[in-house]
Amino acid sequence: MGFRGEGALLADGAPVETPRDAARDAAHEELRKAVYHQHEPGVVERFVDWVQHQISRAVDGVSTPLGGGGNAALALLIVLALVLGFVLWRRYGAPRRAARATGKLFTGPEGPRSAAGHRADAAAHAAAGAWEDAVREQMRALVRALEERTVLAPRPGRTADEAAAEAGRALPDHARELASAARLFDDIAFGDRPADERAYRLLADLDQTLGRTRPVAVPAGGGTA
Incomplete structure (x- = not known):
């Protein structure tokens, strides 16, 4: 210098x-x-580096003001982890999974399509290895088939969770499977879970199973026999 x-x-x-x-x-x-x-690096990167440095120091052991020893290190680790989580949330935003609450099952300006049409599209996507699209179309086929059988009343804007809850009242033996299928659909379509052949097959098999199941009578407002 x-x-x-x-x-x-x-x-x-x-x-x-x-x-x-x-x-x-x-x-x-x-x-x-x-x-x-x-x-x-930028301000956020420097702050993250600082937090990581503080965590390393805490792991090596901190002393007094919190009482020293392992308890102090643990407390400091928790505080720093919360701070780091807040910074990352501010930078990258909320997880995509937050979209689940408003995710509609049927989207787009086109009119209602048949269950057979959705199944054909799902099979075509599956053959091309486009598993996310295959899962979307197969779930739509499942719900549309229930509407065609009047197990569900056709309703625009219905979510997969709502469809599963309503159908589960008319098909109580498969209520748990329907709820699991809705969660799977939400996680893939609106969350961050990757789609695969297993997810598609699970929905396709449930679609076939429900087609062979006779619904039970339910009160007005739910599915109908």
Whole structure:
């Protein structure tokens, strides 16, 4: 750098005495130059690095103000983890799974399609390995088939959870399977769960099983026999 610290020597070996404060100020001035900061991370990255450093220090063991020992380390870890979680949430937003509450089963401007049409589309997507689309269409086929059999009353804007709850009252022996199918659909269509052949087959098999099941009479407002 452009300064000599305390204790430096001249070319002839004579010591140079630089005041400590002057040396510190010179170092700070040198480090403020842009060349030292052009590759520095952003504010969030620096904060995350700081949190990770504090966690490492806590793991090594902290002392007093919280009582020292493992309890203090644990408390500090919890606080830092919460802070880190908040920072990441502010940066990346809420998880996609939050969309589940408003995710409609049938979307788009087109009119109602038959269960057979949805099944055909699901099979085509499955043959192409497009498992997420296959799962969507197969779940729609399952619910549309229940509407065609009047187990469910046709209703625009229905969610998979709502369809499963209503159908489960008319098909009580399969209520749990319907609820699981709705959760699977939501997790794939509106959450972050990857779709695969197993998920598609599970819905296709349930669709076939329900087609062979006779509904029971339920009070007005639910499914009908």
